Amino acid sequence: MDKKNKINDVKKYSKIGIDLGTANLLVYVDGEGIIFNEPSVIALEYSTNEVIAVGTNAARMIGRGHHGIKIVSPLNQGVISDMIAAKKLIEIAIKKAENTDINLSASTVLICCPSEVTQIERDSMVDLAKNLGVPDVFIEEEVKAGGIGAGLDVYSSNGSMVIDIGGGSTDIGVLSLGDIVVSESLRIAGNYFDNEIINYMQYKHGLLIGKRTAERIKEEIGSLRKVVDPSKNSYANGRDVVSGLPRKIQVTQEEVRDILLEPFESIVNSILKVLQKTPAELSADIIVNGMFVNGGGALIDGVDEYIKDKIGLEVHIAKNPLTAIVEGTKVLLQNRGNYFVKPVD
Known part of the structure; x- marks a missing residue:
């Protein structure tokens, strides 16, 4: 084997950190940083299971699809609920790396999970990596990775x-x-908050709204402060439960605070x-x-x-609440199995 081929073989090996979140999927590749940070959603053609869209593009389809498209969130409450969809989502995310020579069959992958997941749920995450062809995979808790990523x-x-x-x-x-x-x-957590907003709108205002609308309301005017701004409002578009017709209402910050x-x-x-x-x-x-x-x-x-x-x-x-976990995987990949020695920067 000549020197050039040896260099190419070295490039194929990668250390990959995955924050497989219910809401977002983040992928870190050693030497390239965060290569994927998008919603954990994938849209598939119903009859053939071919991928139509992933991440942000797929999330835009939620609540807007038809019978020919199925929109899947592969994780539910931090646990893999659809192994096939999760595998496809991660494969596509990793392919976005600039280094297209990444060889999963010769790489190390770290997957972060909630602290209290069962051994069966951990095994399913390991199985997911094995199905991707990864020979070396280990699991770490999100709270540990998040603490490291937060500095x-x-x-x-x-x-x-x-x-x-x-x-x-x-x-x-x-x-x-x-x-x-x-x-x-x-x-x-976040999805639970969204569902509480959906339920409130239905029973308090007689309005059926979708998940994306609830999430937008939470992001725009969600608050836990004792004193909220009375002028800070948002709106909810949906379907009236009585007439079945589209309706728009105003939502106050105080209402959302009481829900949260x-x-x-x-x-x-x-x-x-x-x-x-x-x-x-x-x-x-x-x-x-x-x-x-x-x-x-x-x-x-x-x-x-x-x-x-x-x-x-x-x-x-x-300082980086949304990316702290996946940023922490950098240290954990370098320092695997060592509890006492800080990794080299």
């Missing part, structure tokens, strides 16, 4: 607390010496459970360092104020 030194003996409010689940963990000491996971308070109360209760199980020395560190919030839920206005008011500790929003 926390989880490899020190100093305790850190991370709250990751994603699309399908909320993960809460205390990290020290390179791993999770105490954790809690609950299936209340109950699920966030459940999240706070889970945070309290973790704190009650945390060793005393690490509790002392958390008092000094505060808590760090990742995930799409971190972008809801006033989430830090709400948690601080309920818990009594400082709360910090990560």
Whole structure:
């Protein structure tokens, strides 16, 4: 084998980090950075199962398709619900890398998952990677990757607390010496908030709205602050449950806040459970360092104020809440199996 071919063979090996989220799929490739950051949605032709669109383009089709197209979200509450669709989605995402010579059959893949998934659910993620032809795959918890990606030194003996409010689940963990000491996971997160908005609109206003509309309302005027802006409103377009005709209504920020308070109360209760199980020395560190919030839920206005008011500790929003997990995979891929030594930059 000549020198040129040897160089090409080296290029084919890659370290790949995957944040396989319910709401978004992010893929990191060593040497190239984040190559894919789009919704975890894929549109397939119903009869042939051929891919029509993935990511953002597929998400635009939600609620607008016809009988010839099926639009699939391969994950439900952080767990793979459609193995075939998940495999196709990841294959297409990885192909977007500039290095088209990536050879999955000679690569290492890290997949991040919620802390409390069962062994069967973890095995299904490993099976997914094996079906892609990956020989070397390992699983890490999202809360650990998110803490690293947020810039926390989880490899020190100093305790850190991370709250990751994603699309399908909320993960809460205390990290020290390179791993999770105490954790809690609950299936209340972004998608749950959207469904609560949908239910409220139906029963309070007699209006049927879609998931995308609920998500837009949450992003535009979602708030947890004690005092909301009375002039800050949004709108909801949908179908009247009585007449069946299209109707548009105004939605106030106060209404959305009241919808979000109950699920966030459940999240706070889970945070309290973790704190009650945390060793005393690490509790002392958390008092000094505060808590760090990742995930799409971190972008809801006033989430830090709400948690601080309920818990009594400082709360910090990560600088990169949407990409912290996949950015943390860079360190985990370099430092696999080593809890104490920081990886080389």
